[in-house]
């Protein structure tokens with residue numbers, strides 16, 4: 001297996017990939033951005049890509065949500081959670097925070113440290129970087145565009161960067177969720193604690209269109225753990241929903257909800273069922289259990305078997 005990830009080495013995404021035991025001893029290709037990583041998978045140059053999808057402070061990572069919702073189909077094979085803490089690293093000629101005029105980092109890292117940055121270095125300009133590690137490595141270049149970088153403690157240590165402050169995140173304990181994405185293939189077997197992701201384009205702009213979608217989950221007792229709307233890019237007012245649910249395709253209530261969704265939203269895209277990285281809180285009522293579905297199906301089959309043939 002060849003793995004790719006949002007690089008360069010030292011990103012939080014690499015930390016997420018290293019949680020995958022098989023990836024530790026495999027070839028790992030750093031990609032310049034999320035789209036480049038997914039493209040390596042789509043073309044077959046890599047077998048799977050680890051990419052950030054959501055964090056507990058800033059919400060969804062739009063680039064990833066959009067890239068896996070469209071184009072050549074991809075499948076989520078697993079998820080990984082990383083608790084994120086940031087440091088402020090600087091060029092060697094900077095000694096105090098007041099000297100910092102510009103700070104480079106990934107947009108989601110900036111969002112998680114914005115409060116600290118605005119209070120402690122109000123005059124520093126934010127320079128968007130393709131990743132926290134890319135911003136950090138820029139500090140080592142002669143012709144660098146920035147004085148400081150917000151990055152992981154690990155990359156600062158590994159690259160011998162000067163660190164002026166540690167733990168500068170506004171919310172201690174913020175978690176980012178990453179997904180390992182591959183070309184569509186076998187769906188991982190249920191573990192008992194699983195999630196499924198589905199993309200639901202709103203085909204019609206009419207009252208109740210979202211209700212029709214949500215109803216499919218509600219009546220089968222399927223809990224949603226994430227729902228986000230994203231513009232399709234096809235014009236104002238055109239949206240798709242990206243939804244995570246508790247449960248696996250192998251469970252009747254999830255499969256039945258997908259079947260209902262296919263009727264109200266025929267262009268839906270199933271992105272996979274995979275083990276949840278942490279325990280899920282939702283419980284299943286007896287009438288939504290596999291046994292209840294199976295009994296109900298048997299009962300209806302018994303009735304349809306009695307249908308007159310002519």
Ligand SMILES: O=C(O)C(=O)Cc1ccccc1
Pocket residue numbers: 006010011012013014052055084106108109130131132133176
């Ligand atoms: O830039 C990185 O290191 C990443 O892996 C993306 C990211 C940025 C900020 C929080 C979580 C992930």
